[in-house]
Amino acid sequence: xxxxxxxxxxxxxxxxxxxxxxxxxxxxxxxxxxxxxxxxxxxxxxxxxxxxxxxxxxxxxxxxxxxxxxxxxxxxxxxxxxxxxxxxxxxxxxxxxxxxxxxxxxxxxxxxxxxxxxxxxxxxxxxxxxxxxxxxxxxxxxxxxxxxxxxxxxxxxxxxxxxxxxxxxxxxxxxxxxxxxxxxxxxxxxxxxxxxxxxxxxxxxxxxxxxxxxxxxxxxxxxxxxxxxxxxxxxxxxxxxxxxxxxxxxxx
Amino acid sequence: xxxxxxxxxxxxxxxxxxxxxxxxxxxxxxxxxxxxxxxxxxxxxxxxxxxxxxxxxxxxxxxxxxxxxxxxxxxxxxxxxxxxxxxxxxxxxxxxxxxxxxxxxxxxxxxxxxxxxxxxxxxxxxxxxxxxxxxxxxxxxxxxxxxxxxxxxxxxxxxxxxxxxxxxxxxxxxxxxxxxxxxxxxxxxxxxxxxxxxxxxxxxxxxxxxxxxxxxxxxxxxxxxxxxxxxxxxxxxxxxxxxxxxxxxxxxxxxxxxxxxxxxxxxxxxxx
Numbered sequence: 001x002x003x004x005x006x007x008x009x010x011x012x013x014x015x016x017x018x019x020x021x022x023x024x025x026x027x028x029x030x031x032x033x034x035x036x037x038x039x040x041x042x043x044x045x046x047x048x049x050x051x052x053x054x055x056x057x058x059x060x061x062x063x064x065x066x067x068x069x070x071x072x073x074x075x076x077x078x079x080x081x082x083x084x085x086x087x088x089x090x091x092x093x094x095x096x097x098x099x100x101x102x103x104x105x106x107x108x109x110x111x112x113x114x115x116x117x118x119x120x121x122x123x124x125x126x127x128x129x130x131x132x133x134x135x136x137x138x139x140x141x142x143x144x145x146x147x148x149x150x151x152x153x154x155x156x157x158x159x160x161x162x163x164x165x166x167x168x169x170x171x172x173x174x175x176x177x178x179x180x181x182x183x184x185x186x187x188x189x190x191x192x193x194x195x196x197x198x199x200x201x202x203x204x205x206x207x208x209x210x211x212x213x214x215x216x217x218x219x220x221x222x223x224x225x226x227x228x229x230x231x232x233x234x235x236x237x238x239x240x241x242x243x244x245x246x247x248x249x250x251x252x
Numbered sequence: 253x254x255x256x257x258x259x260x261x262x263x264x265x266x267x268x269x270x271x272x273x274x275x276x277x278x279x280x281x282x283x284x285x286x287x288x289x290x291x292x293x294x295x296x297x298x299x300x301x302x303x304x305x306x307x308x309x310x311x312x313x314x315x316x317x318x319x320x321x322x323x324x325x326x327x328x329x330x331x332x333x334x335x336x337x338x339x340x341x342x343x344x345x346x347x348x349x350x351x352x353x354x355x356x357x358x359x360x361x362x363x364x365x366x367x368x369x370x371x372x373x374x375x376x377x378x379x380x381x382x383x384x385x386x387x388x389x390x391x392x393x394x395x396x397x398x399x400x401x402x403x404x405x406x407x408x409x410x411x412x413x414x415x416x417x418x419x420x421x422x423x424x425x426x427x428x429x430x431x432x433x434x435x436x437x438x439x440x441x442x443x444x445x446x447x448x449x450x451x452x453x454x455x456x457x458x459x460x461x462x463x464x465x466x467x468x469x470x471x472x473x474x475x476x477x478x479x480x481x482x483x484x485x486x487x488x489x490x491x492x493x494x495x496x497x498x499x500x501x502x503x504x505x506x507x508x509x510x511x512x513x514x515x516x517x518x519x520x521x522x523x524x
Binding site for chain 2: 001006009010012013014016017031032086089090091092093094096097100101102103104105106107108109111112113184187188190191192195196202205206208209210214217220221224225228229232
């Protein structure tokens with residue numbers, strides 16, 4: 001299939017969905033489902049009013065703190081787990097536990113511990129993204145071909161140099177993938193936490209559900225979608241830019 | 253069995269498997285147990301520094317669990333919660349698997365649907381809660397709907413990726429040997445799909461457990477959600493941790509069960 005053919009299918013798929021949405025919206029009315037033609041006006045209004053973007057970026061800033069902490073702690077931990085059996089044995093059961101635990105169930109508990117402010121949101125985002133970042137780094141580190149490590153050793157490369165020259169480049173695609181996966185869960189957790197305590201962007205979403213039209217609600221969801229897709233492609237682009245071997249490793 | 257040589261094998265075999273069991277014990281179970289015990293000790297240690305209302309010690313959580321299980325309250329609530337989880341998950345599988353298979357096997361369908369699925373998937377499922385309230389209210393239907401929304405996209409994406417990666421050679425081989433479309437589907441495509449269908453089931457199940465408790469906290473607080481809200485109102489962190497612990501255990505249990513089923517049903521499929 002050629003590129004233009006694929007592009008045509010992409011565009012027509014989106015167009016068909018929009019038409020179906022428009023028809024459905026016209027039938028049930030904006031109080032149940034606002035049609036795209038209605039949403040676009042509301043969306044532009046909210047965009048120029050400024051509240052929507054301000055709340056969104058405020059929430060994202062807080063999210064980045066939790067997500068950043070999860071990366072700083074999770075990536076080295078995952079890499080160590082993949083290379084050293086003892087570290088793996090010590091941490092793996094608890095990391096699996098964190099991954100399967102639903103962050104929503106932790107929300108009431110975290111409110112008790114941290115209150116409903118900044119720390120609460122950071123903690124929820126951290127817990128939600130941490131496990132995925134660790135496990136992806138773990139699989140990357142464990143899957144490193146022993147041959148390339150042996151080659152480095154045969155050439156008497158020291159442990160620090162072999163880490164920098166061999167392990168890290170081999171690990172890098174997995175770290176980026178882990179960050180992309182973690183980011184998805186971080187955004188999910190951010191919205192969940194904010195909807196729970198009715199602050200920030202999540203609070204905005206929850207409260208817009210009480211309005212007469214669903215157009216503002218859909219507008220908020222569309223902005224969230226745009227940010228999420230943008231962040232994901234920025235990370236993917238960074239991966240390809242910093243490590244040209246990223247795609248060959250991750251294309252499948 | 254009667255011959256001398258096979259007798260030697262018969263004697264040697266149990267000894268070998270005995271060593272295997274012992275090795276598996278020391279390699280797998282001991283570190284696991286050690287990690288759990290060490291973690292619990294650390295937790296007990298940390299809890300002794302924090303006020304009990306905020307962060308209960310494992311001993312107190314255990315005490316609470318014994319009480320809640322003895323009175324039957326927690327198991328009954330769990331049984332009620334599982335109902336909407338199962339229904340939502342079944343619906344998600346019913347929709348997600350066919351859609352994923354079509355997207356995975358047809359290039360046209362993939363390129364048409366992929367942007368739409370990616371777009372909706374990138375919206376956090378909880379953000380649909382206001383919508384679900386408008387459409388389904390705040391009771392059983394809404395809970396089923398949230399579980400469905402939370403699980404279905406993960407299932408579609410997993411199945412699509414799996415179906416796209418089916419080795420084309422095995423289908424070509426079937427075609428070369430003159431297999432009909434139906435035969436190719438039942439004898440080649442379906443067995444080749446089972447591994448990623450199991451993966452989709454596993455991911456879907458974990459998302460469903462997640463959706464189950466999220467629904468009960470965000471819609472009308474019932475079952476486990478009510479239990480947590482009551483505990484939160486009473487500053488009872490032991491009760492909250494008990495629920496979190498049970499949910500995590502429940503999730504792990506489902507995951508391990510599906511993994512076990514996978515190794516029994518699909519012995520040819522080697523997992524890493």
